[in-house]
Amino acid sequence: MENEVTIRIGGESGEGTISGGDILALAAARWGYHVYTFRTFPAEILGGPCMFQLRISDKPVKSMGDYADVLICLNREAFDRNVGELRHGGVLIYDPSDFTPDSGDFITYPIPFNDIARKEVQLFQTKNMVMMGAISGLFGPPLEAITQVVESKLSKSRKSNPTLMEKNMLALDISKKYVTEQLTKRDAYQLGAVEKADRVVLNGNQAVIAGALMAHCDFFAGYPITPASDIMEGLAKELPQIGGTFMQAEDEIAAMTAVLGASFGGARSMTATSGPGFALMSEAIGYASMAELPAVIIDAQRAGPSTGMPTKMEQSDLSFALYTGHGDTPRIVVAPADVADCYTLMVDAFNMAERYQLPVIFLTDQSLTARVESVDRSVFKPLESIRRTFVLAQNGSNGMVSNGNGHAAGVVEEEHAFARYAYTASGISPTSAPGHGGSSYVSTGLEHDIHGHPDYEPADHTAMMKKRYQKLETAANELPQPQRYGDEDATIGLIGWGSTEGTIQEGVDRARAKGYKVAALHPRVLSPLPDRSMRDFINSVQTVIVPECNYSGQLANLLGAKYGLQAIRVNKYGGIPFTAGDILQAIEEAN
Amino acid sequence: MSQTTLTLAPKDYKSEVKPTWCPGCGDFGVLNAIYNSLSVLKLPPDETVVVSGIGCSSRLPHFVQTFGFHSLHGRALPVAQGMKMARPDLTVLAVGGDGDMFSIGAGHLIHAALRNIDITVVVMDNETYGLTKGQTSPTSPTGHVTKSTPYGLLASQFNPIATALSLNVSFVARGFSSRPKELAALIEQGIQHKGFSFIHVLSPCPTFYNTMDTWKTTVTPMPVEHDTRNRFKAMELSMETAKPFVGLFYRDERTTMDEAAHKMTQQSSAFDINKYMARYK
Numbered sequence: 001m002e003n004e005v006t007i008r009i010g011g012e013s014g015e016g017t018i019s020g021g022d023i024l025a026l027a028a029a030r031w032g033y034h035v036y037t038f039r040t041f042p043a044e045i046l047g048g049p050c051m052f053q054l055r056i057s058d059k060p061v062k063s064m065g066d067y068a069d070v071l072i073c074l075n076r077e078a079f080d081r082n083v084g085e086l087r088h089g090g091v092l093i094y095d096p097s098d099f100t101p102d103s104g105d106f107i108t109y110p111i112p113f114n115d116i117a118r119k120e121v122q123l124f125q126t127k128n129m130v131m132m133g134a135i136s137g138l139f140g141p142p143l144e145a146i147t148q149v150v151e152s153k154l155s156k157s158r159k160s161n162p163t164l165m166e167k168n169m170l171a172l173d174i175s176k177k178y179v180t181e182q183l184t185k186r187d188a189y190q191l192g193a194v195e196k197a198d199r200v201v202l203n204g205n206q207a208v209i210a211g212a213l214m215a216h217c218d219f220f221a222g223y224p225i226t227p228a229s230d231i232m233e234g235l236a237k238e239l240p241q242i243g244g245t246f247m248q249a250e251d252e253i254a255a256m257t258a259v260l261g262a263s264f265g266g267a268r269s270m271t272a273t274s275g276p277g278f279a280l281m282s283e284a285i286g287y288a289s290m291a292e293l294p295a296v297i298i299d300a301q302r303a304g305p306s307t308g309m310p311t312k313m314e315q316s317d318l319s320f321a322l323y324t325g326h327g328d329t330p331r332i333v334v335a336p337a338d339v340a341d342c343y344t345l346m347v348d349a350f351n352m353a354e355r356y357q358l359p360v361i362f363l364t365d366q367s368l369t370a371r372v373e374s375v376d377r378s379v380f381k382p383l384e385s386i387r388r389t390f391v392l393a394q395n396g397s398n399g400m401v402s403n404g405n406g407h408a409a410g411v412v413e414e415e416h417a418f419a420r421y422a423y424t425a426s427g428i429s430p431t432s433a434p435g436h437g438g439s440s441y442v443s444t445g446l447e448h449d450i451h452g453h454p455d456y457e458p459a460d461h462t463a464m465m466k467k468r469y470q471k472l473e474t475a476a477n478e479l480p481q482p483q484r485y486g487d488e489d490a491t492i493g494l495i496g497w498g499s500t501e502g503t504i505q506e507g508v509d510r511a512r513a514k515g516y517k518v519a520a521l522h523p524r525v526l527s528p529l530p531d532r533s534m535r536d537f538i539n540s541v542q543t544v545i546v547p548e549c550n551y552s553g554q555l556a557n558l559l560g561a562k563y564g565l566q567a568i569r570v571n572k573y574g575g576i577p578f579t580a581g582d583i584l585q586a587i588e589e590a591n
Numbered sequence: 592m593s594q595t596t597l598t599l600a601p602k603d604y605k606s607e608v609k610p611t612w613c614p615g616c617g618d619f620g621v622l623n624a625i626y627n628s629l630s631v632l633k634l635p636p637d638e639t640v641v642v643s644g645i646g647c648s649s650r651l652p653h654f655v656q657t658f659g660f661h662s663l664h665g666r667a668l669p670v671a672q673g674m675k676m677a678r679p680d681l682t683v684l685a686v687g688g689d690g691d692m693f694s695i696g697a698g699h700l701i702h703a704a705l706r707n708i709d710i711t712v713v714v715m716d717n718e719t720y721g722l723t724k725g726q727t728s729p730t731s732p733t734g735h736v737t738k739s740t741p742y743g744l745l746a747s748q749f750n751p752i753a754t755a756l757s758l759n760v761s762f763v764a765r766g767f768s769s770r771p772k773e774l775a776a777l778i779e780q781g782i783q784h785k786g787f788s789f790i791h792v793l794s795p796c797p798t799f800y801n802t803m804d805t806w807k808t809t810v811t812p813m814p815v816e817h818d819t820r821n822r823f824k825a826m827e828l829s830m831e832t833a834k835p836f837v838g839l840f841y842r843d844e845r846t847t848m849d850e851a852a853h854k855m856t857q858q859s860s861a862f863d864i865n866k867y868m869a870r871y872k
Binding site for chain 2: 210269283284436
């Protein structure tokens, strides 16, 4: 029997649906399973429909699952909204005191969650524990795994509220006992014991924070915005522990310009925002490109346009990230594919910013910010971080001489300004930062000569444009190429970006199992695109499908413009990610 | 005093870039006052940064032989604050005009005041938009006729000093570009003041709105008896717009955000990913 189940819980925000689901995910992972979650939130603080889906498997999980095998509904609305996503022959769990479900092709287990919590446990808040106990009794995750997680979650409130823990444990016990004694199991979902493994369970934003810390981020400035606020809050707490500083700005313009100021000071600096805030940062991102200041900007994409749907997923800021800012402004754009990437690519993003002295835009999205995955602990290993080397003032460089304490203490007769923007083969110029005898220069958004002095001569502007873009050529040559996934002799190729990689790969796997010859390519770096790998891949297949969670096909547009590719565009733009079934269907239709 | 190579004289802060301002521009006086104050304080050029936004006066960093950051229109304050938060060891000055500080970047002033980060801002106010050729500014008087207000300005006139005082800025002063010695002394005090220092400078534009003659007659020295700890009295003096007082209005030393933030890092240690990830099981 397959050791896998996808459980969905639908309810009202604020009644513990999400926290109950998180506990279950952690418990399953501790028990040795791979987990992957997907959740939707209402935009409201309290109330509004929310949903939590957890896929548990003994094999690595690449996507959220096409359908729920088990659906738990806490009210009528949750049933109406979610029953369409319940697999034929799946399991519906509900409390008859909440509502009576319509009949359908599913097995029903009515369980009196409300009564158990209210009358037997005598604490209604334990309703989500009652749910967890039922899941344990019905599908196998041992109660001990769940109680361990609950214990660690409640350890802080143990002193102030000793009965809370007791009541939660009671809820788990009573409910498990109820389902084993009162219900006859009629479904086939049963998770058995598996070998334990050392995995960490965390979401995309938590991995981003770990990555920023590993990259020795010195400075963060930001403004709260869903779904990027977790990153700001996490770094507000952690940065002082490693010697960094944090500033909550008055708006995103201030956040991004504060990052520029800190970066000029030599600090590894970043901000995190979402579409509306990213739009406000445009001008300052252009400045970073012009003045060649390193900066890492996270855009946690949400459904647009305008305020859009703040709590829903979309991949619709790619074009904006590629082109934001007036004029021709080179930048690097990267997109993590999963939680592990949120860590490693974050360190890479800082290193790219420092090496190429430009803004690096990190495009995550709502689904990945909140997606919890179990990841091998070994992924979170120490990673090397690059820092700009700062040129020190020497006799005849910026005209200052040092008194030996790192303090410029005098002026020499002959003045030659520091060539901050000197032409080099790589396009990367020597840089400097104030203090410690650094060579001084003036950073400016005006076109400038090699010394940073304003200069509007045609020859200068032409040469400086080339120099700035040369850095992208250099980066394209130095950065790793994406790895092809699937058949070498594929006739159908899929090109995706961002958080959809696992889903695309699972779709490819299923198609291959059906006999299709399919491969996929998923570049992490979207500017500069790895041209050689992209062209090789496109030329190696007959048909290219570009699945994207946006309306206009932003990657497909780019591939069309760059490589003349006429791809089959598969676009989903309702605010939820693809399923592997969507991908399989696209492959079958393309064939 | 004769100059040696070990003395940082005012001229040693002059860069090789020549000012782009019109003859008679008040900003020359401000620039000289900045050279003088940097020299008096002997600020190491490699540890000093002059930040600006966009406008005639915002060209100033290019003319100073220290580090400089000529940023975006209105953004000198957040750039300077980010820099000081990340590098509290530096001396950070922010300079700009009335358009930068009171129009496009006015919002930042409120938060710079609340944070009290140790930077010094010098606002060169000419009551007009010079770089874009003479449109109305927040500090232009009501009724002011310009190309963008052909029927006269319909809005009220902004009061920079009263605003700064209302925001409880910890150092509030006004200078006049034609009194460079007094101005240099104010800038010097502003730099030495621990906290956010706001120095409003009347700096006329001879090309688009020449207020030189008016200010020469109206500018009034701060009453000698004024107690710079008295914010109520300072507020009263700031309301005298017909005879603008020059000098120090208000001063109050209190904790700065950069200092407080760096105190928090005193127990910091090198990041250890293995230790950090122990929280995730």
